[in-house]
Amino acid sequence: MREQIIHKSTELFLNLGFKSVTMDDIAKELGISKKTIYVHFPNKTKLVEVTTMHLFEIISHGIDCICALDKNPIAELYDIKRFVMEHLKDEKSSPQYQLKKYYPKIFATLKQKQFEVMHECVHENLSRGIKQGLYRDTINTEFITRIYFNSMLAIKDTDLFPLKIFSMNMLLDNYLEYHLRGICKDEGIKILNQFITKNQS
Template sequence: MQPNLKSTLLDEVQQLFHRHGVRALSEDQIITSLSISPATFYEMFQDKNDLVDQAARHDLERQKREHAAMFAKAGSPVERILLLLQHGIKELRNIPGTLYSEIQQDHPQTWAMMLDHLATYSYPQIHNLLNDGILQKQFRSDINIELVTKIILEQVNLLLNADIFPPSRYNLSEVFRSIYLYYIRGICTDEGFKLVAAHFSKA
């Protein structure tokens, strides 16, 4: 099997999930949409649950690479956090509003992996950006970094809670913007706020 075949298929699967959601697609429908044989499918994936898990892991690795590319272009912690926010909004615009709730309900192992990603990747990332921002006098020195980091991450759970923000009623990207952009402005110093304003003037 070609080493890039699985990667290509996982990219294609992610696009299928973004168009149709996870729940609506059966294994047979996925196999047909990927134009592969059942034998090829089961050589790489145990079942649909395993496919969902591998696709989610593959997508998180993609996001890590994109974060690294973004950070290479941005020097200040404030701008890096804003780029993360914009990246998150872009990601949300490309997926069905019910995707996360379907994974949470139907694929708890994958959901647990995604929460672990938040704890082991997103938490240190945000914590370090906040700390750097304080050292560079872009974020207020009186903020509790541990608490603010936890609040930012808990706001992710709030945003993705379909009971609080049902996708049929709320646009997730707008919820994302309303939760985060005002919060980040609130923890900025005057210098940090100027960077925020300059960033949006270039957008």
């Protein structure tokens, strides 16, 4: 039952937001009493924490698997973007921004974990791109890695990028292009243009 609660809660939080989903909503969706949820989770905050970390582990594992394939670095970034979008349901409710607003302690823990995973992944991606002659060898990889992480957080800020104007998919596509055009050499730009054309078709 605990796993069912986590699964259903994750789905509801992603689609409707952490703020609007109540324990009653989760119980109703599962066809159980609220008391049953409280057997496994003492309060909503604990449930939010567990579901957040559960989703983080799934996404981190998926990213690790994509990175292990040792693909072309540009293709790798697009594969990661596609995988994350599939698991975050296009972030209709901007869960990360809501988490920051209503559950700041959980957000801070998640942010640190995300940074550790992304730092390793992006740094490795940049190093391989330089070795393969796709990225400029003059870039400061540590600087780019940190800018990349911070920019990924920034585009999830719905005050800056309202979901009525920008879908998360559109934001990620635009940011990936922006990021890659800043670091690619001519050969990398050719590959990037192929992905952009493919996405538009």
